[in-house]
Amino acid sequence: METNTAFLSIEENNLISAFEKARQALDGEAQQLGVDLSCVHRIDSAGLNAIQDLAHRADDKKVKVVLRGVNVNVYKMLKLARLTRHFSFAN
Amino acid sequence: MIATELNERAAVPLPVEGPTAERIAYLESLVGQAKIAAAVFTQFTQEDVDRIVKAMVLAGLDQAQHLAHLAVEETRVGVMEDKVIKNMVASEFVYNYIKDKRTVGVIREIPERNLLEMAEPIGVLFSLTPITNPTSTVLFKCIVAIKTRNAVIFSPHPKAWRCCAEAVKIMYETAVKHGAPEGVFTCVETPTLVDNAYLMHHKDVGLIDATGGPGVVKAAYSSGKPALGVGAGNTPVYLEKSADLNTAVVDIIISKTFDNGTICASEQTVVIDDEIYEAALKKFADLGAHICNENETKLLERTVIDPQTGFMQPMAIGQKAADIARFIGLSVKANTKLLIAPIHGVGREHPLSVEKLFPVLAVYRAKSIPEALRVCIDVNHAGGLGHTAVIFSRNEQVIREFGNVINAGRIIVNSPGAIGALGAVYNDLIPTFSFGCGTGGGNSTTDNVNIYHYLNIKRVARRTQTHMWFRVPNQIFFNMNAVENLGQFPSRTTIIVTNPALEHIGHVDIVRRHMCPKTHVHVCVIPDAEPEVNVIQQGVEALGFYKADQIIALGGGSIIDAAKIMKLKYESPEADLEELAAPFLDLRKRVIEYPKEKVNRVRLLAIPTTSGTGSEVTPFAVLTDKQRGRKVTLADYSLTPDVAIVDPQFVMSMPKGLTADTGIDCLTHALEAGVSNYASAYTDSSAMQAIRLVFRYLPIAYEKPRDEEARCMMHNAACIAAMAFSNASVGVNHALAHAFGARFKVAHGKANALMLPHVIAYNAAVPTKFMPSPYTQGYVAHKKYATVADLLGLGGQTVQEKVEKLIGATEQLLDQLGFPRSIAELGIAKDEFQRAIPEMVKAAFDDPSWRSNPRMPLIEELVELFWKAYAGRGAAKELAEERQAV
Numbered sequence: 001m002e003t004n005t006a007f008l009s010i011e012e013n014n015l016i017s018a019f020e021k022a023r024q025a026l027d028g029e030a031q032q033l034g035v036d037l038s039c040v041h042r043i044d045s046a047g048l049n050a051i052q053d054l055a056h057r058a059d060d061k062k063v064k065v066v067l068r069g070v071n072v073n074v075y076k077m078l079k080l081a082r083l084t085r086h087f088s089f090a091n
Numbered sequence: 092m093i094a095t096e097l098n099e100r101a102a103v104p105l106p107v108e109g110p111t112a113e114r115i116a117y118l119e120s121l122v123g124q125a126k127i128a129a130a131v132f133t134q135f136t137q138e139d140v141d142r143i144v145k146a147m148v149l150a151g152l153d154q155a156q157h158l159a160h161l162a163v164e165e166t167r168v169g170v171m172e173d174k175v176i177k178n179m180v181a182s183e184f185v186y187n188y189i190k191d192k193r194t195v196g197v198i199r200e201i202p203e204r205n206l207l208e209m210a211e212p213i214g215v216l217f218s219l220t221p222i223t224n225p226t227s228t229v230l231f232k233c234i235v236a237i238k239t240r241n242a243v244i245f246s247p248h249p250k251a252w253r254c255c256a257e258a259v260k261i262m263y264e265t266a267v268k269h270g271a272p273e274g275v276f277t278c279v280e281t282p283t284l285v286d287n288a289y290l291m292h293h294k295d296v297g298l299i300d301a302t303g304g305p306g307v308v309k310a311a312y313s314s315g316k317p318a319l320g321v322g323a324g325n326t327p328v329y330l331e332k333s334a335d336l337n338t339a340v341v342d343i344i345i346s347k348t349f350d351n352g353t354i355c356a357s358e359q360t361v362v363i364d365d366e367i368y369e370a371a372l373k374k375f376a377d378l379g380a381h382i383c384n385e386n387e388t389k390l391l392e393r394t395v396i397d398p399q400t401g402f403m404q405p406m407a408i409g410q411k412a413a414d415i416a417r418f419i420g421l422s423v424k425a426n427t428k429l430l431i432a433p434i435h436g437v438g439r440e441h442p443l444s445v446e447k448l449f450p451v452l453a454v455y456r457a458k459s460i461p462e463a464l465r466v467c468i469d470v471n472h473a474g475g476l477g478h479t480a481v482i483f484s485r486n487e488q489v490i491r492e493f494g495n496v497i498n499a500g501r502i503i504v505n506s507p508g509a510i511g512a513l514g515a516v517y518n519d520l521i522p523t524f525s526f527g528c529g530t531g532g533g534n535s536t537t538d539n540v541n542i543y544h545y546l547n548i549k550r551v552a553r554r555t556q557t558h559m560w561f562r563v564p565n566q567i568f569f570n571m572n573a574v575e576n577l578g579q580f581p582s583r584t585t586i587i588v589t590n591p592a593l594e595h596i597g598h599v600d601i602v603r604r605h606m607c608p609k610t611h612v613h614v615c616v617i618p619d620a621e622p623e624v625n626v627i628q629q630g631v632e633a634l635g636f637y638k639a640d641q642i643i644a645l646g647g648g649s650i651i652d653a654a655k656i657m658k659l660k661y662e663s664p665e666a667d668l669e670e671l672a673a674p675f676l677d678l679r680k681r682v683i684e685y686p687k688e689k690v691n692r693v694r695l696l697a698i699p700t701t702s703g704t705g706s707e708v709t710p711f712a713v714l715t716d717k718q719r720g721r722k723v724t725l726a727d728y729s730l731t732p733d734v735a736i737v738d739p740q741f742v743m744s745m746p747k748g749l750t751a752d753t754g755i756d757c758l759t760h761a762l763e764a765g766v767s768n769y770a771s772a773y774t775d776s777s778a779m780q781a782i783r784l785v786f787r788y789l790p791i792a793y794e795k796p797r798d799e800e801a802r803c804m805m806h807n808a809a810c811i812a813a814m815a816f817s818n819a820s821v822g823v824n825h826a827l828a829h830a831f832g833a834r835f836k837v838a839h840g841k842a843n844a845l846m847l848p849h850v851i852a853y854n855a856a857v858p859t860k861f862m863p864s865p866y867t868q869g870y871v872a873h874k875k876y877a878t879v880a881d882l883l884g885l886g887g888q889t890v891q892e893k894v895e896k897l898i899g900a901t902e903q904l905l906d907q908l909g910f911p912r913s914i915a916e917l918g919i920a921k922d923e924f925q926r927a928i929p930e931m932v933k934a935a936f937d938d939p940s941w942r943s944n945p946r947m948p949l950i951e952e953l954v955e956l957f958w959k960a961y962a963g964r965g966a967a968k969e970l971a972e973e974r975q976a977v
Contacts, residue, residue: 045124045272
């Protein structure tokens with residue numbers, strides 16, 4: 001079965017709006033969402049809250065979210081916020 | 092802090108009824124914000140946090156007066172002006188301490204120990220703050236938390252909530268404005284015991300930092316979370332007769348009246364030496380204290396201390412002395428700073444001997460230093476364990492004695508207790524508003540809490556290779572007629588230690604001929620067996636009787652070992668051989684030290700008459716204790732002879748059997764040193780050369796005993812192999828041989844020979860259990876055996892083939908030398924051997940020889956090795972079969 005995947009690339013200076021777009025993408029047909037974070041070096045509290053919302057929404061919608069290019073500091077932050085289990089990670 | 096006031100909000104155990112659903116949602120939102128903030132904070136750099144901290148400190152200084160006003164207005168405790176100082180200390184002094192400290196990433200490098208210390212934030216802290224120092228404690232904790240990248244949920248004392256919430260708000264807004272994560276500080280609104288208990292148990296709270304009385308500290312520790320609990324005090328002060336009285340009295344008044352005595356480190360009972368008691372009270376009175384008479388003291392006892400609980404009355408906390416006096420109906424001058432109440436003991440029957448966080452000070456007149464110290468100990472144990480104590484004295488001995496007997500995290504000398512304990516003002520203690528009180532106070536630390544208590548410190552420990560060594564005698568003379576060098580060693584009186592046979596065949600005469608003329612020579616003839624205690628004692632007596640300055644040990648390993656121990660006991664008569672033989676794992680780290688103090692000095696020259704043990708250059712000596720039926724092995728480089736003379740003329744007449752036995756002992760030394768975990772390039776060069784010499788010359792020396800070259804080379808080989816194993820040690824072959832030889836009275840060389848092929852195969856196989864060793868990199872024993880095979884030109888393509896060739900060559904050598912090739916061949920019955928196995932295995936496992944073996948022998952493996960030796964021949968064949976099977 002072919003998987004319907006949406007892709008998003010996120011820049012550090014538009015984190016909130018980009019995650020909002022990602023959230024909206026979950027409301028569409030996509031069964032999987034790929035989010036490229038390779039340009040993101042640091043995420044602030046608002047950004048982390050947005051990722052948390054995205055994670056919960058994706059769980060509700062049963063959409064798999066794959067985060068790509070997550071740097072190790074951001075990964076550790078997601079781990080501390082107990083969010084890594086909501087996502088898959090790709091290099 | 093305060094024993095009573097914080098008890099009321101303590102929660103031990105968790106209240107039965109939890110918070111309402113609505114309240115839980117609220118508390119969860121606080122934790123959620125803090126968790127997100129803490130996670131975000133992990134991405135911050137040192138520069139980021141330092142920038143924020145500096146801004147917060149400036150805000151704290153700017154708002155110090157505002158917050159002090161709020162605190163006094165709300166709590167009605169303390170002195171506004173003093174609270175300003177506290178707020179400024181909490182900001183400026185703390186900043187001064189932490190500003191250059193690293194708290195992100197690598198915080199300390201210790202290159203000489205190959206260690207790095209790295210910081211890991213704790214995450215979310217739950218912090219309880221007190222009524223007595225409300226805003227200063229909040230400022231302090233906020234600054235320290237940001238410096239360490241932690242988020243904090245504050246739960247202020249309910250009676251100090253508004254001022255604390257304002258302090259948190261000021262710190263939070265400043266921090267966020269300068270880049271801190273949102274949600275980094277929150278403050279529980281109208282906190283209750285139930286809220287506190289809920290948060291203390293919350294899974295996302297990493298650390299509880301509870302500043303308060305024993306109740307709150309106990310609640311924190313009972314939560315099962317890591318906690319910094321900083322509790323009550325009861326500071327004893329010893330005003331000793333040598334003290335500078337002017338300074339002492341002023342300091343005590345400063346401290347006890349600072350913020351009306353609300354700092355828990357402030358002075359509670361001053362124990363004054365009899366000689367200066369009257370003068371001290373007069374000075375107190377001159378400077379504004381009221382000295383209570385007996386009735387006034389009784390009035391104070393009844394009013395400021397709760398007769399039911401024995402704790403201070405909350406109404407008195409942080410109040411002025413004059414106000415307290417007026418309130419209880421005590422007539423004093425309007426400007427009275429301090430109420431001083433003489434007491435005659437410590438405990439419930441002396442109510443004023445407890446903590447009093449207000450300007451009431453108990454004083455005790457001590458007739459002697461011991462009495463003064465006893466009373467201070469009593470005060471310390473009456474609620475002040477682990478907290479703070481103060482001494483005024485110029486007598487260093489008394490200061491140290493006080494420090495020794497008082498259990499307090501801070502022992503303040505010749506300065507005010509309260510401000511002294513805060514640190515960085517009167518001394519170099521770390522500035523804090525949280526005093527660790529150690530286990531005496533139910534706390535986990537006695538430190539002044541600061542940044543390092545808000546961090547998980549990670550230690551990156553790089554592999555460290557301990558320095559290695561290569562130690563041999565200063566001088567080794569070798570080759571034919573090397574004994575002529577004896578003339579280089581002048582001596583007044585020399586004792587020659589030897590055995591009857593060597594004396595009989597004229598070896599002693601040869602030695603005598605080459606000694607310095609005019610040397611008085613005495614010959615000490617001892618049996619040629621492992622030396623016994625009584626034999627050693629006779630030798631030591633001879634050394635003492637003749638006042639010898641030189642020993643020449645002429646003989647095999649046993650004779651040389653005996654001489655080594657005689658030297659040890661002669662030079663250090665107190666040396667306890669039993670103690671010196673204590674087991675050890677690493678020669679350089681062992682518990683027992685050999686004596687360095689020497690009563691006598693004597694030079695030891697060793698002239699071996701066999702080519703095997705190498706005792707002339709080793710730091711070992713074996714002693715037999717017949718009374719206890721055991722052998723004692725001594726090992727220390729101080730036992731190594733000063734001079735070795737390796738002259739083959741003394742081995743030309745060695746019988747064939749002895750040539751073979753000692754020769755194989757030498758080969759075993761070299762092979763075991765070669766694969767030892769302590770092997771180094773230095774020992775390898777010796778070991779490899781010795782192996783080469785043995786394979787080439789031992790068969791010749793065995794077949795043609797008068798062959799000078801073969802004898803000479805074997806004599807050198809034994810000495811060279813011994814230099815290798817003196818520094819790299821031996822291995823499991825020796826452990827097995829010692830156990831088997833002792834049990835069945837089999838010569839050491841022969842016992843070694845029976846084990847050797849099996850041990851090579853065993854060490855060359857992948858170990859069941861690797862031996863921990865910082866000296867080696869990876870497992871190399873099999874490769875080193877292969878190197879030996881190459882050195883001997885044995886052929887083979889792979890490492891395994893080469894190992895097989897080496898085992899084959901060893902077996903062939905043993906055959907050539909006429910060794911029995913199995914234990915069974917010695918006539919030892921199988922059932923007898925079977926019965927001996929448990930004892931032998933225990934002895935082998937206890938033997939220190941295998942500690943450097945490349946493979947850690949398991950008990951079952953030792954059993955197997957014994958049985959292989961019993962069955963005999965075939966180790967190479969077995970190895971080849973195993974390889975083919977694989």
